[in-house]
Amino acid sequence: xxxxxxxxxxxxxxxxxxxxxxxxxxxxxxxxxxxxxxxxxxxxxxxxxxxxxxxxxxxxxxxxxxxxxxxxxxxxxxxxxxxxxxxxxxxxxxxxxxxxxxxxxxxxxxxxxxxxxxxxxxxxxxxxxxxxxxxxxxxxxxxxxxxxxxxxxxxxxxxxxxxxxxxxxxxxxxxxxxxxxxxxxxxxxxxxxxxxxxxxxxxxxxxxxxxxxxxxxxxxxxxxxxxxxxxxxxxxxxxxxxxxxxxxxxxxxxxxxxxxxxxxxxxxxxxxxxxxxxxxxxxxxxxxxxxxxxxxxxxxxxxxxxxxxxxxxxxxxxxxxxxxxxxxxxxxxxxxxxxxxxxxxxxxxxxxxxxxxxxxxxxxxxxxxxxxxxxxxxxxxxxxxxxxxxxxxxxxxxxxxxxxxxxxxxxxxxxxxxxxxxxxxxxxxxxxxxxxxxxxxxxxxxxxxxxxxxxxxxxxxxxxxxxxxxxxxxxxxxxxxxxxxx
Amino acid sequence: xxxxxxxxxxxxxxxxxxxxxxxxxxxxxxxxxxxxxxxxxxxxxxxxxxxxxxxxxxxxxxxxxxxxxxxxxxxxxxxxxxxxxxxxxxxxxxxxxxxxxxxxxxxxxxxxxxxxxxxxxxxxxxxxxxxxxxxxxxxxxxxxxxxxxxxxxxxxxxxxxxxxxxxxxxxxxxxxxxxxxxxxxxxxxxxxxxxxxxxxxxxxxxxxxxxxxxxxxxxxxxxxxxxxxxxxxxxxxxxxxxxxxxxxxxxxxxxxxxxxxxxxxxxxxxxxxxxxxxxxxxxxxxxxxxxxxxxxxxxxxxxxxxxxxxxxxxx
Numbered sequence: 001x002x003x004x005x006x007x008x009x010x011x012x013x014x015x016x017x018x019x020x021x022x023x024x025x026x027x028x029x030x031x032x033x034x035x036x037x038x039x040x041x042x043x044x045x046x047x048x049x050x051x052x053x054x055x056x057x058x059x060x061x062x063x064x065x066x067x068x069x070x071x072x073x074x075x076x077x078x079x080x081x082x083x084x085x086x087x088x089x090x091x092x093x094x095x096x097x098x099x100x101x102x103x104x105x106x107x108x109x110x111x112x113x114x115x116x117x118x119x120x121x122x123x124x125x126x127x128x129x130x131x132x133x134x135x136x137x138x139x140x141x142x143x144x145x146x147x148x149x150x151x152x153x154x155x156x157x158x159x160x161x162x163x164x165x166x167x168x169x170x171x172x173x174x175x176x177x178x179x180x181x182x183x184x185x186x187x188x189x190x191x192x193x194x195x196x197x198x199x200x201x202x203x204x205x206x207x208x209x210x211x212x213x214x215x216x217x218x219x220x221x222x223x224x225x226x227x228x229x230x231x232x233x234x235x236x237x238x239x240x241x242x243x244x245x246x247x248x249x250x251x252x253x254x255x256x257x258x259x260x261x262x263x264x265x266x267x268x269x270x271x272x273x274x275x276x277x278x279x280x281x282x283x284x285x286x287x288x289x290x291x292x293x294x295x296x297x298x299x300x301x302x303x304x305x306x307x308x309x310x311x312x313x314x315x316x317x318x319x320x321x322x323x324x325x326x327x328x329x330x331x332x333x334x335x336x337x338x339x340x341x342x343x344x345x346x347x348x349x350x351x352x353x354x355x356x357x358x359x360x361x362x363x364x365x366x367x368x369x370x371x372x373x374x375x376x377x378x379x380x381x382x383x384x385x386x387x388x389x390x391x392x393x394x395x396x397x398x399x400x401x402x403x404x405x406x407x408x409x410x411x412x413x414x415x416x417x418x419x420x421x422x423x424x425x426x427x428x429x430x431x432x433x434x435x436x437x438x439x440x441x442x443x444x445x446x447x448x449x450x451x452x453x454x455x456x457x458x459x460x461x462x463x464x465x466x467x468x469x470x471x472x473x474x475x476x477x478x479x480x481x482x483x484x485x486x
Numbered sequence: 487x488x489x490x491x492x493x494x495x496x497x498x499x500x501x502x503x504x505x506x507x508x509x510x511x512x513x514x515x516x517x518x519x520x521x522x523x524x525x526x527x528x529x530x531x532x533x534x535x536x537x538x539x540x541x542x543x544x545x546x547x548x549x550x551x552x553x554x555x556x557x558x559x560x561x562x563x564x565x566x567x568x569x570x571x572x573x574x575x576x577x578x579x580x581x582x583x584x585x586x587x588x589x590x591x592x593x594x595x596x597x598x599x600x601x602x603x604x605x606x607x608x609x610x611x612x613x614x615x616x617x618x619x620x621x622x623x624x625x626x627x628x629x630x631x632x633x634x635x636x637x638x639x640x641x642x643x644x645x646x647x648x649x650x651x652x653x654x655x656x657x658x659x660x661x662x663x664x665x666x667x668x669x670x671x672x673x674x675x676x677x678x679x680x681x682x683x684x685x686x687x688x689x690x691x692x693x694x695x696x697x698x699x700x701x702x703x704x705x706x707x708x709x710x711x712x713x714x715x716x717x718x719x720x721x722x723x724x725x726x727x728x729x730x731x732x733x734x735x736x737x738x739x740x741x742x743x744x745x746x747x748x749x750x751x752x753x754x755x756x757x758x759x760x761x762x763x764x765x766x767x768x769x770x771x772x773x774x775x776x777x778x779x780x781x782x783x784x785x786x787x788x789x790x791x792x793x794x795x796x797x798x799x800x801x
Contacts, residue, residue: 063586063598237583249587256587261488272801274492274643274742 006041008048011433012425018436019163019422021086032087032485035200040084049432055083055193064185066240080478081186082426083193086439086460087201093484096159096167097454099351100443102341103172104155107328108447109344111151115141115324125343126336129360133411134333135381136175136326138289140296144313146322148220148449153320154213154284155445159351163420168352170419170440172337174329176286176321179459179479180209180444181244186481187457203483204456209444210251212455216448217282220318228281228318230254231271233262235287235303245286259287264307267314282318283308289323331380331414332358354419359410368406368415372399375415376469377406390469392418421469424480426462438463441482456484491588492647493799494581499635499651501578502597505571506628507659507694511666512537512561513621514693526674527686530554537561540666541569555613562620563609571624575604590638593631600627646741649734650794657731658787660695660718665780667691671711688714695726715776716769728783732761735790742798753793760786 014023022033029037043051056078059065065076088096113120114137120126131137156177158170187206191198214230221228234245236258249256255271262271262280270277285292291301296309311317327333333340335356338349357364357375368375372391379387389402406413423436443458460480463469515533522528534552538545541561545552564570579601586594603623612620632652639645671685688709692698701709701717701724722729739754748755764783772779 060602061599062591062595063583232587237580242583246583246587250591254587255488256491257488258490261490272489274487274489274647274798 006037007044008040009037009425009434013435015423015436017163017420019161019165019420020436021161021422021424021439032089036085036087036197039194039197039200045432048427051193052083052427052429055081055189058189058192059185062185062188064182064243066243079182079185080462080464081182081189082462082478082480083190084425084427084434085190085197085481085483086424086441087483087485088441089485092167093456095350096441096443096458097456099167099169099349100155100157100159100445100454101452102345102347102350103157103169103337104152104174104445104447104452106337106341106344107155107172107174108149108151110333110340111322111325111328112149113344114327115144120340120343125339126333127360129411130330130332130336131327134327134330136289136324136330138324138327140309141322141324145315146220147222147315147318150220150320150447150449151322152325152328153217153220153322153447155447157351157443157445158440159443160419160440161422163422166352168354168419169334169337170354171331172329172334173442174321174325175288177442177444178241178244178286179442179461180455181247182479183444183455183457183459183482184209184247186459186479190481201483202486204486206455206457209455210248212453213248213284213446214252214254216446216451216453217284217318217320219448219451220320221281222315222318225281229271229279230282230284231257231262231280232284233257233259233287235291239286241286248284259302259304262305262308264305264311267307267311267316269305269308269311269317280317282320284320289326292319292323326381331356331378332360332411335414354416357415359406359413359415365406365410368413369403372402372415374418376418377402377413377415379412380414381412390418418469421463424460424462426464426478426480428464435466437466438469439480457482487588487644487647489799489801491585492644493795494584495588495644495647496651496794496799498578498581498585498597499648500655501574501581502628502631503652503655504659505574505578506625507656507663508541508561508569508571508574509621509624509628510696511540511663511694512558513618513625514690516617518690518693523686524674527670527690532670532673536666536670539669540662542662543569558613558617559609562617563604563607563612572604575601575624588644590634592638593634596627596630596634600631603627641741643742646738647798649738650742653731653734653738654787654791656726657728657735658784660726660728660731661780661783661787663691663694664715664718667694668776668780683711684708685711691718697724697726700724712769712773715773719772720764720767720769722765729764732757732764736761753790753797756790756793760790 014020022029024030059078065078110120114131121128121131152174154176156173156179158173159167160170161167183206217230218228230252231254232245232249234242234256246256257271262269269280271280287303290298292304293306293309294301294304295306312319335358337353341347341349357368359365359368375391377389394402421438421440424439425434426437428435439460439462441458441460444455446453460482462478462480464478515536519528519533526532531552534554534557535545537557560567561570563572565572567573579597582589582594582597607620635648667687667690671682671687674685674687675682688711689698692701692709692714695718697718704717705713707713717724718726719728721727722733724730736757739757743752743754748758
């Protein structure tokens, strides 16, 4: 089956302890990957280096970059990507997709409940202090009925494959998760660089995200609106995710606005156009809760729109995602997801949760303090992978520091067993060869009124540092094209 | 479309057009001077002064000896000089960034390539032997951008805004070139028996506007002051002429303001009035007082730009 002289994988150093998605436990290439393996193997190392450089130039030319602010000047860097795609078979994908929808729906019902009757708290399923102590809980949202009843229109579910071969959810991101534009960029880059490989696999498209996003955003238009005017609001072109903001606006065919382009009059939102004011009905926001309206939240915010929240309360404008979703985008609430799913949907969870120890519970706190070397300690409300401590990488002194931090503020931390994230062959520039690197998968789910959509692909994120388990791009990670087979 | 973004697109169009005209001007003047038929036109100092004059930074000290490499660097790649080509390209790209959701992917990618080309150009190579390569690439990439604008954008108000910017800037730059060459022709008369009206500078001017070949086809004679100025100012079929640019501006303002009868305070009214004024001018009356003509047209173009700003871009 496999060629003896597969050039670019010849130096692939396989650690048999790790779950490798390319090789089975006997060291053979898995059938799903065998054609791909052979196709890549036809390239000499020199060819592949050249292809890689061309692909990078393509990203650069397309302006798919983020800005790194230096002392003297702003530098542009491309989001690191790898040209060797990840393949997910249809049966596995079905589980992922159904699981992602299930979690998104459950979270939506949870959000409704905690901003209305709070039944799940009154019945003791979820403790009150988890909600009331969360900085992301917005009392201003109590009693508000968002148009269409949707809070988390856009969700990003982060999934890993453990060394038992099963998928586990690491996190539910429902504060406007980023990364979907890179899904399309990775596909484009791979198509340009190695178009021949697509002849051998039937893979689902990823270019239909924007049309589905717009369709679903239009289903949550305010009452009385016939054809809604949808906009994307961005902090501005110096924001690190601006490429994605403009990409989404362009591909949906809607206006990309900043706070200064909008104003509120009589509790309706308008945008300033060359022909005068035009009413805005649905706002897909890429601005944090605290900044959306200086009259209601941070008074010093110049990114938001004065009076926006009042218009939202009146039901005259839809905000996607709704304010206050951060309370459920919380690593402590995550640990209750199995109960939340059962409570609202009367279903068993389709995707596994990683078992989580709540440091706010005395008996679990005790376990955590005694087993830090086996655990990942996470602050519950930090986004972007910051503040994570991985137990088996800590020195004795560091372990003592973590113990102290957790003891002093247990509510702030959760702990989980160190998961053995699967690895995938990834081309490493420095060594000019493929190496094993840990990966996760961020899925992208959109909820509309009575409709939902999951992009068939998602973003496979790669931890580029050898052995690193943190795949988040702000911590130096990269990404791969992800093929969901038909 | 948003007023703020419209403003950015207008200036994107202007900066792209400006970059190209500066590049063409320094290219043609530098290379045609190498074997120019008259003594002064062949002078390096004369050429360098002309370049600075054209970009709006004339050297007033007649005794100063200009350093060629410094002048070329300043006009081409000096990040600290606001009117340099590199800064015009940066501004164009920055304006495009804020509107990349409105313009096509093809146009944005072309602008981005243009930007990175200029950004990465080696300054040392440029001033020593890269002038031709640099300026020809600027010209060609600008042409690609105009092709992408025309060929990939919906010809709606967004397109109209960009093309207003392009054409107002084009007319402005042609006038600046005419002004620079008029001064050069005055200075160079007397050498080798040349007179003002038959100066070599008129040929140079036409080449700066990429209009020499078509002018020869139209007049079938060596350029002189009257034929050159008539071609570049009044001929509506010369794509680089003032008249053509004004016609384009008028065409595009009607997309933005489709009224049949214009408000007297509107941009469309002003554009129509200015355009009509030049449509019925003839070259003799212009040539009699060229300095007044130049001042008037620059004032008119500036007024149109300001009127657009207040009518469409301000909130």
